[in-house]
Amino acid sequence: MRIVARTAVWSAGLLVALAAVVVFSTTLGPAAIGPVAVVKAVLNGLALPTSVAFGANPAPVGALSLPIPAVEIGWTRPFSFAVPDRHETIVRAIRLPRIALGAVVGFALAAAGTVMQGFFKNPMADPSIVGVSSGAAVGAVATIAFPLAVPFGLQTAAFAGALVAAGAVYAIATENGRTPVATLLLAGVAIQTFLGAVISYLLLHADQGLNEAVVWLMGHLTRASWDDVAVTTPIALVLFAVLLAYARDLNVLLLGETDAASLGIAVERTKRLLLAAASVITAAAVAVAGVIGFVGLIVPHMMRLVVGPDHRILLPTSALAGAAFLVLADTAARVGPAEVPVGIVTAAVGAPFFLLLLARREVHEL
Template sequence: MSVRTRATAWSVGLTVLLALVVVVSAGIGAVTIEPRTVAAILVDAIPVPVGVSTGGSTVLPLVGSVPTPSVEFVSPFDFAASRPARIIVLSVRLPRILLAALVGFALATAGTVMQGFFRNPMADPSIVGVSSGAAVGAVATIVLSLSVPFGLEGAAFVTAVVTAFVVYLIATEDGRTPVATLLLAGVAVQTFLGAVISFLLLQSGESLRQVVFWLMGHLSGATWDEVGMLALVLPLPFLLVLVHARDLNVLLLGEGDAHALGIEVERTKKLLLATASIITAAAVAVSGVIGFVGLVVPHMLRLLVGPDHRVLLPASALAGASFLVATDTIARSGAAEIPVGVVTAAVGAPFFLYLLRTREVHSP
């Protein structure tokens, strides 16, 4: 079976799985809604353009010139569902579910890239300090009541990207960025930023609960604006890493062999590091620090689909989306909501220990 066929088959299968998880998740909550009703509501919400509106009448798009035309959209179906059920699914639960899917997609993608980049199964999206950088921006905004463009999310994104850039500058010498040096620089910067976060926590006062909740990772209060922002940021970086999936495969052989095979090693490393950092920064900015998604999901999918990143990248991304939607459903389904980061750690840590004990964790 060709690589393209395998990638397509896994992507289609995992997309179907994600759709099923979304439907089931949207029906779970204080008010239970049957999956078939949820599916009907979601399908009924799909808009279809039917023509051009001219202030009350609809004409075919090709009919003459009309003043200030606008395309009208209608639902192709008319399923019977109560208005409260539609509001619960489309306005209350769906934004959070889609945000969880996008964040899981992003973290799993970044984790796959980082594990291949560092040739280390213990690498995760935050290894170069991106999550710690985002945490500093978010915590500072909350504790100091800062007014910044795009709010807390904007501050977290900017400080995350700046942190990754600083780590890269520290590790780069004479135009080369040794992977080992980059790893050590990331650890050092994370340690320093951890101290900054601890200092801000001491000054947090009444905002301590909000700060801790953010640091644990959460998706409560998700809005369509956050969904739209993440959906706008993710596609280009994901396509870039997907285009360079073959180069990532070659880098697994070592930088010397990669250079001999025609790979521009430093340029490729710079591109992969930048895109993975942007993907992680965007996810962490809207969700807080959610661990284990980018660590465990790539492992699980590598066991299933193999180490070829042309298949592994899309498969891990889709599986990460399903994983986070499922764990967030658990997080919000109890008597009291808990941060989703707590659930991912509770699920991910035992699974990772199982992989260690069965010797399934090894260098890619």
């Protein structure tokens, strides 16, 4: 039970750290709100389902009024601390959605990055290695540049673009039911280059949308809403659970595909599943937050140095550390004298840190 205990202890510790980071970040902003008030405001917003009743809603059909059965859930707010209304609104409606979205996106990107690095046995692998981010960028920039030509919303377009790109890379790299990892990597590079050309072309013709498109490409959490959080969180959690269930298979895959097969792993099926889950979780994050680099690259490396290469502990700790890292980075992005896209912060902080690890020879291979 040692690995289970270690994972539980580390995850609990990182959850506490994440909560602390969230509270800390919520206190920062133009209006000064203390940590106690933040916690009170959050608790005030907490609602628990306390009663379930079955009722009937009258629905007008022509001249008739038909009773439609409905479930009515009674919500109770167990806390009602005295917090100024203005502060409660700032915390719950302005700061928290952005922080929550940052946490979910960081969680998703770091989880996907961990899986991709293990999958490709390549320390430079990141969540977008199979073209997910480029595909999302094409979808998003196309929507911004030619809003009338794209029939659905920006986030849907980005999500769809991500999945189409990843699917194309997979299809190109697959032959006779086998998908060699090296071919996948090269196909990913080729597709990313091609989509880069498409993005540049779209930007040339973006006119008024240019600024918005560039901000999107840099990665941003500025327009975060609770709706974004509500859509992204379940996707991220479900896929994370799937990836975690395959953590042991991923360990065995690191021995090489031949060894993994001789240890009873259905190699191609497992690879397909890991790739699909990691791509979709990345797409869900990129669709709402744009291209935020380095989170999926350096966070897994840092955690691998701390907890070791076993994905049963590496995956959950990386995901939680990624959440905390992105919340911190976004806090820096928004509290400075002028707001900058968070992607600039993660890259500006992440790259030197990564070089430091390289210089100290702590990161040279998986």
